[in-house]
Amino acid sequence: MNGRFSAMLHIPGDVRDAVAFYGRAFGATTGWSTAPSADMVAQLWLDGAEFWVHPAGQEISNPSPAQLGGTPVRLMLIVEDPDAVFDQAVAAGAVVRSPMQDHDYGWRDGSVVDPFGHRWEIGRPL
Numbered sequence: 001m002n003g004r005f006s007a008m009l010h011i012p013g014d015v016r017d018a019v020a021f022y023g024r025a026f027g028a029t030t031g032w033s034t035a036p037s038a039d040m041v042a043q044l045w046l047d048g049a050e051f052w053v054h055p056a057g058q059e060i061s062n063p064s065p066a067q068l069g070g071t072p073v074r075l076m077l078i079v080e081d082p083d084a085v086f087d088q089a090v091a092a093g094a095v096v097r098s099p100m101q102d103h104d105y106g107w108r109d110g111s112v113v114d115p116f117g118h119r120w121e122i123g124r125p126l
Contacts, residue, residue, distance in 0.1 A: 007075060010056035011116050012064040015040040018053045018116055022046075025092035025114065026077065026085065046077065065117025074111070076121045086110045086122045094120070102126060 011018040016035070019042050022028035026046055033042035041054045056064035065071035079085045086100045089112050097119060100110035109123025 004050070006050045006052060007073075008052040008054050009116065009118050010062040010064050011053050012056045012066060013116075015042060015053050015055055018042075019044065021092060021115060022053070025089040025094055027088075047079075051075075071117055071119050074119045074121050076123070078124055079122065080124065082108055082110065082123045086112065089114075089120065089122065 009018070019028075019030060019033070019040075022044055023030075028044040028046050028051075031043040031045050031050065034040050035042070039055050041052065043050060043052050054062060056062050056067065058067055077085065083100050090096060094112035094114050097111040097113050100108065100122070102108045106126050107123050108126055109121050111119060111121050113119050
């Protein structure tokens with residue numbers, strides 16, 4: 001089977017805010033979108049990796065992390081300089097969940113929660 005895997009993040013509020021945040025925080029670029037529609041859906045790219053943002057709404061079976069009481073999913077962003085990306089995400093408005101540090105299991109990583117409730121692990125193997 002040939003294929004690829006892509007996450008779709010359900011965004012409370014205006015998806016355009018998420019597109020702007022992910023651009024500032026991680027350098028994400030827009031590949032495709034339904035802009036300027038009010039219920040915009042967008043495909044974003046991070047250094048060759050794809051993810052999507054979509055309006056949240058329980059009426060369409062797309063609950064946001066807040067509607068679920070948190071998120072059960074962690075997105076792992078593996079980058080060459082995790083400290084710089086972590087600091088950039090925090091400067092853009094992400095909240096630190098766990099600080100950047102070296103771990104005895106062989107990784108340097110830290111965790112942030114973006115303004116939409118999604119948890120990002122940012123790191124690399126040591």
